[in-house]
Amino acid sequence: MRYLGHMRILAIETSCDETGVCLLETRDDGTFHVLGNALYSQVAVHAPYGGVYPNLAKREHSVNLVPVMIECFAAAGALSRATSDIPDVESVHTILEREPELFAELASFLSQHGKPQIDAIAVTHGPGLEPALWVGVNFARALSQLWNVPIVPVNHMEGHIIMPMMHLLPDTKDVFDLDDAQYPLLALLVSGGHTELVLSKEPMHYEIIGQTRDDAAGEAFDKVARLLGLPYPGGPEISRLAALARASGESCRYVFPRPMLYSGDYDFSFSGLKTELRKHVQSLDELTDETRMHTAWAFEDAVVDTLVHKTAKVTDEHGVQTVVLGGGVSANTHLRAQLKEALDARSITLLVPPPALSTDNAVMIALAGALRAAHNDYADPATLTAHGHLRLA
Ligand code: KG4
């Protein structure tokens, strides 16, 4: 893995419903310092709809991106006063044509504040909700032109892979170094939009060897939560109820099928399980606290069992040395514990992200951006586009 030396990277994440901005400094000794990190979650905005609305997400990013950036710079002590040579915001008018709120906020920012000391801008350009991704991409293009700094495009899923590979230095809250992971490495990526098994035989080279054929794991959690009358996002709620149920000392009342367990490949499918859950909920006389808890428990067991079984199968068949667990569902404590147990039995190292950095954030984009910059993976801002279905390999 190559390091950058001393560099400051501004990272922008807008792929789904979190607006994230991070200011990261890489040092000559190979350490990564988070100078500022701010995140605005749109969860409350989308909750009434039970899912993320792409155009609403786009508008929210557009309104909130500059305030989030200001919060990040302020935390980093990087907010300076405007000097006499204020860049001409009109020169980026066409870039931000479709984000009028963002353009107005940026104009106001530039009239008050000067350029912070940054050497590159890392931005998520996919995968995700395309209208949401475009906000971050266009913002990065505008800043790149105004401040004359290059852009490093980042694949959101690579961010989820890199995050667990970083470890916090002892006695710090925000200084990381890169784990000395052994290859072949396998990433189990489980988020609201993805469920993938990614094999990496050397750093930053990926091969998707298994994926979901329908719903993503996080999506299944969210949909089942909705069936149980739980608020969006459902993953944390189901996980909380399942943990309560497990601690009750009772045994689980229900059991659901483990989809595709013996399909002979590394693919997943969660839509059948969701249908089973719907039938089960309809068959209940009443959805009580008890039945809800036991249903959450049985559902979580089925999903976790399937994920762990398939992951272990790949490690056995590909001589995997290290497993990284990434994406929002990696916050699930039962998944972490079960996976650890299966991998410990095989003497395979499991790397997980710090819980607070499991779901979407800009720190992971900054870290992946730093590694990409070390490979000179810069993009031409004029032709940079957002790709909703961007793939890792
Ligand atoms: O990676 P992420 O923040 O956003 C995407 O890129 O999709 O993942 C969000 C997903 C949601 O579906 C949410 O329900 C799920 O992660 N999630 C969880 C937990 N925390 C978040 N699922 C299960 N257990 C959790 N504790």
Ligand code: ZN
């Ligand atoms: Zn994500």
